[in-house]
Amino acid sequence: MSRLLPLLAFIALAILLFVGVRMNSGKDNSAIPSPLIGRPAPALDLPVLATPQQSIALEQLKGRAFVLNVWGSWCVSCRVEHPVITEMAQSGILVVGYNYKDTGEDALRWLGQYGNPFALIVQDLDGTAALDWGIYGAPETFVVDAKGIVRFKHIGPLTPEIVETSIRPIMQEPP
Amino acid sequence: MNRIRLALVFSIALLCCGRAAAMEPVDYRSDAEEQRFRALAAELRCVMCQNQSIADSNAPIAHDLRTEVLRLMREGRNDAQIKQYLVERYTDFVLYEPPMKKSTWLLWAGPFLMLLIGAGAVITVIRRKNAAPAAAPDEKEEW
Numbered sequence: 001m002s003r004l005l006p007l008l009a010f011i012a013l014a015i016l017l018f019v020g021v022r023m024n025s026g027k028d029n030s031a032i033p034s035p036l037i038g039r040p041a042p043a044l045d046l047p048v049l050a051t052p053q054q055s056i057a058l059e060q061l062k063g064r065a066f067v068l069n070v071w072g073s074w075c076v077s078c079r080v081e082h083p084v085i086t087e088m089a090q091s092g093i094l095v096v097g098y099n100y101k102d103t104g105e106d107a108l109r110w111l112g113q114y115g116n117p118f119a120l121i122v123q124d125l126d127g128t129a130a131l132d133w134g135i136y137g138a139p140e141t142f143v144v145d146a147k148g149i150v151r152f153k154h155i156g157p158l159t160p161e162i163v164e165t166s167i168r169p170i171m172q173e174p175p
Numbered sequence: 176m177n178r179i180r181l182a183l184v185f186s187i188a189l190l191c192c193g194r195a196a197a198m199e200p201v202d203y204r205s206d207a208e209e210q211r212f213r214a215l216a217a218e219l220r221c222v223m224c225q226n227q228s229i230a231d232s233n234a235p236i237a238h239d240l241r242t243e244v245l246r247l248m249r250e251g252r253n254d255a256q257i258k259q260y261l262v263e264r265y266t267d268f269v270l271y272e273p274p275m276k277k278s279t280w281l282l283w284a285g286p287f288l289m290l291l292i293g294a295g296a297v298i299t300v301i302r303r304k305n306a307a308p309a310a311a312p313d314e315k316e317e318w
Contacts, residue, residue: 134264136222
């Protein structure tokens, strides 16, 4: 028995490590889960891109479910997810753009080049307002339901699968 | 020998510079404020680059968070309130010392549990040896 003990200890340790690795494989550990899920969307009052003298508060959207997509012309992955955003917008989902740490000029040029899928774009030049949303990069995507509750957040480029499994069901809920 | 010592001094000096480089110069209102800010920034984890504090990181978001921390300090919030403010937005992830709660008790107690298990094993082995000191060495026993 005492001869077997080290072997047993080794096997136990191996199982522990294996389970640990399995639990974390395929998960993006760098993505921070949003503490906002299930809570009312933070207030937001930002200038509108292209017409910065006009500003918009998200409360004006209350009663409608929308997707908030954080992007910037400097962001390479935003270009990757751009076709997905475009298709989502064309299928009738209200997509609000959150232009993050960009210049108005660059943002407009980017939209001119790739197309503008956003129904509305707010501009956060220095990224201060973004802290309230827990935004720390781009692309990030939030889903806010008709009651103004944050329901979903995705960090990194969107894929058609994420749109179908996580975003569309929330958008289709009856108000 | 002297050369090695010199190299050592230089590398240590370099280490110090590396730590300070991420922080942009700030006009602190007092030495106390600077010390408090530096201590707080070193305890907060950068959300972009997981292995650095917001004091060490060059990431733009770390810069934003430093600015925010200083702003909150000047608003008169205490350290606990500032941490709470960041946790509300970025979860416990921003704390280098996670709080004690249900999901983290194993994390906190783990090392002590391991120590207890180890101590238990050592005591058992010693007791067994003491219980049979006169036993003839078993030649088949290899360890």
